[in-house]
Amino acid sequence: MTGKRGKRPPLVAEKRSKPPAKKRKPARPARRKAARKPRGPIATLLWPFKWALILLWRFLWGGAVAVTLIIVASVIYTSSTLPPIDELVDGRTRGSVTLIDVRGETFAWRGDQFGGMIRARDVSENLHNAVIATEDKRFYWHFGVDFYATAAAMVRNYREGGNPLSGAGGSSITQQTAKLLCFGQAYDQTVWDSEADYEADCRRTTLWRKAKEAVFAFALEVRYTKEEILTLYLNRAYLGAGSRGFEAASQRYFGISAAEVSVPQAAMMAGLLKAPSTWAPTRNLARAQDRAATVIRLMEEQGYLTAAQADHAQANPATLSESARQRAGGYFADWVMDTAPSYFTQDTTEDVIIRSTLDPRIQQAAEEALTSVFENRVREGSKAQAAIVVMSADGAVRAMVGGRDLTVSGAFNRATQALRQTGSAFKPFVYATALDLGLSPFDTVTDQPTCWNVPGSGEWCPQNYTRRHYGEVTLVEALKRSLNVPAVALSERVGRDNVRTVAENFGIVSDLASGPALALGTSESTLLEMTGAYAGILNGGSAVRPYGLMELRLAGESEPLLQATGGIRERVIQEHAARQLTWMMYQVVEDGSGRRAAVDGWEIAGKTGTTQAARDAWFIGFSGDYVAGVWMGYDDNTPLTGVTGSGLPAEIWHETMVRVLDGLQPTPLPMEVPAQAQPAPPVEQPSQPTQPRRQENLNLPEAVADTIINELLRQLQGN
Structure with missing residues (x-):
């Protein structure tokens, strides 16, 4: 038997809920390319050289880096060769001669006088402030070179003379110290004819010298502290009248230490830094006082002095000490220097003390x-x-005046x-x-007309001043x-x-x-x-043999090297x-x-x-x-x-x-x-x-x- 089964329904998938659809971002509108701006005339001209310029820029940048590295290396090397400051404070190439009168008082100086090392921390605060205010008000803020002051000075020099490197101003104290040290190059007699030529060469200004000066200044800043640099400056600066350093100048002009100077005295010495020979108070006191007045104004502007202190200083300008003011015995001092051995006077490398026969009372009388x-x-x-x-009867010269100008030194005697x-x-x-x-x-x-025969000239018949004769006269x-x-x-x-x-x-x-x-x-x-x-x-x-030198010795020594060689001699x-x-x-x-x-x-x-x-x-x-x-x-x-x-x-x-x-x-x-x-x-x-x-x-x-x-x-x- 065949039985018929009913048809199966078609398989249908189980209904499931659908996941929510993802939201799509709105589509971006299509970009429109911006129109290219036309090149300018300069850009058009340089466009063919674009890659060359890029290469040049990279070369310059690399060169700058290389130069910087060279400078840094030079600064580090130079700083490593600098000795302790104690070996640099006395930069003289020759010594000094101090002349003392019969009372034991100094009346004249010759050569370069150095008063001994004095540190920046030991000088008078007045002197410290006067130097900073006058020479480098940003000394404690820059690293050796004050670029702002340098640029301003170059612009000023260009406007005044056309050469930005020729003129005054702009150099920091550190740079000035570099020059005073001659960039570490010592004096050599085989290279320079004289010390003056050596110093002039050290001060010579060229572009290369300015660069060398800057490097040496940086090296000083690396090697020494600010106070040590200032110490070098205060001891090496020339301040006129043969004075090397502020201690020597203070003793020379005021008879006191640089640690004791007042505001007017400090201002006068600080004012000498620009032109020591021109503004030296022994040469022209009024001119030195005028320059000091300018320094006092700078000190007030920078806050180192109150208005009252500045007014008091202006009203009481510095004056010279009695010994500096007298300026006596210049001709005598020159004569003594000429009569003593040159290796102890003109050519001395030591500090020499000469005790002389000069009597200041008699000198003043003459x-x-x-x-x-x-x-x-x-x-x-x-x-x-x-x-x-x-002079005395034994030939000891007590006074000498060699001309009407009583203030000269080294003049014709x-x-x-x-x-x-x-x-x-x-x-x-x-x-x-x-x-x-x-x-x-x-x-x-007998006083009567008389002639004498002079070989080669014939008869010579002298006459009395009165043109008269008096017959027999005694000798007296x-x-x-x-x-x-x-x-x-x-x-x-x-x-x-x-x-x-x-x-x-x-x-x-x-x-x-x-x-x-x-x-x-x-x-x-x-x-x-x-x-x-x-x-x-x-x-x-x-x-007698006239003499002025009684005793010569080296500074710090008690035993004389020379004693008086003049005096009474043989009977005549x-x-x-x-x-x-x-x-x-x-x-x-x-x-x-x-x-x-x-x-x-x-x-x-x-x-x-x-x-x-x-x-x-x-x-x-x-x-x-x-x-x-x-x-x-x-x-x-x-x-x-x-x-x-x-x-x-x-x-x-x-x-x-x-x-x-x-x-x-x-x-x-x-x-x-x-x-x-x-x-x-x-x-x-x-x-x-x-x-x-x-x-x-x-x-x-x-x-x-x-x-x-x-x-x-x-x-x-x-x-």
Whole structure:
């Protein structure tokens, strides 16, 4: 049986719920390409060189990196070679000479003075602030180079002179210190002719030098602290008048340490940094004070001073110490430096102390006397010069004035360097020879027209200044009147060679004339030589060697290396001859051509001298204690107008010795009065005008007035 089954229904999948359809993001609208902007003309021109410029940029960038690495390496290397600051603070290539007077006080400096190391932390706060305010107000903020100040200075220099590297300003204290250290290069005599050339080369400004300066400045900042750099600067800076460093300058100008200076003093020294020679207070105090006023204003602007403190400092400017203000003995100091061995003076590498014979009281007396006479007795605008030397009987020079300018150093010294004819000031050596050979002051010589034959020149017939002759005259009368013919006759009588020998032995080392004119002082000599020769007469007939150095030693040492080499030497004439000559020269001042040199209460001996055409005028004389010589004339040998040795030179001598002898007990002259001497009749002194008018001289020529007066007296007595 077949049974039929019903048809199965078709398989149908089980209905399931559908998962929610994912939300589609809305389709982004299609982007539209922006239109390319057209290139500019420059970009168009550079477009072909695009890759070249990219390469150039990468090259420059790489080069900058390389240069930076080189600079860093240079800075690190340079800093590693720098020694401790103690070895750098004294950068002098030569030493100094300090000159001390008889009181033990310093009166002059030569060479480069270094006052000893002083650290930045030890100087006066006033000085610290003045230097920072003046030289580098951002010193504590930059790393060796103040780029802002440098750029500003370059712009200013370009506007003023066209060269941005030429001019002042911009250098930081660190950069200035780099220059002071000469970038670590020491002075070498085989490379530079002098220390000045070395320093000038170190200061030379070029682009390469500026780069080297910057590298060295960075190295200083790496090696030292700010205070150590400032210490180097304060000790190495030159501040004028031979002062190296602020300690030396403080001692030089104010006589105190740099740790003690006031605001005005600190401002004055800080102001010297830009131009030490120009603004040195010893050269021009007013100019230095003006510069200091600017520094004080800077200190106030930067907050280092209150308004009240600044006003007080401005109202009380710094002044020099007494020793710096006097500036005495410049000519004397130069002479001592020349007489000492050069390896202890001009060429010394050590610090030397010289104790000298200078007496500041006598030096001041000579300077005041010269100034007084030229201000009151010499016509305004005169170029005439004068020199003075004062010494003791043993040749110790106590004062020296080499010219009218009393403030100079290294100038021409007319007391030691000017060779001038001596005129009648030479005659005492003629009479010294005669007395030493046994003649008496009362022996006679004939004053009459006389001629002498001079080989190669023919006859020579000298005349007296008065153009008159007086017959038989004693030696003392001939010297007192300064008669020429008797002096020549006496020289020929005792032997011209003997006269020359006596003069040379007394210390006149210059060439002496060989003819009969020797007796009239036609030979040339210096004032120092002549004054020293007269000292031999005062001390009893022994020669002296003028000297100014008593002792030389190194700083810090107690034992001297040199001691006085001058003083009394061998005897030249017998003592009784020197004593009689002193009496004869005493008559010159008492009753002869030298009366204007007389000093009330003192016995004075001396001799006038006037050369041909009055080109030179002299007076040299002595008291019982001191010998003084005065010369007057023109540097170019122009004749003086109305000046003779009995006039202005005698007055300068008088003014000098009045001051020198003031307050001293009168010392009698060591003279021997001849037995035949009789009291001379009193001679009326010509009245002097109370208000002389300003001219070179109001006197009659030498011996003219004396001769006229004496002649009139003789005629009156004869009648």
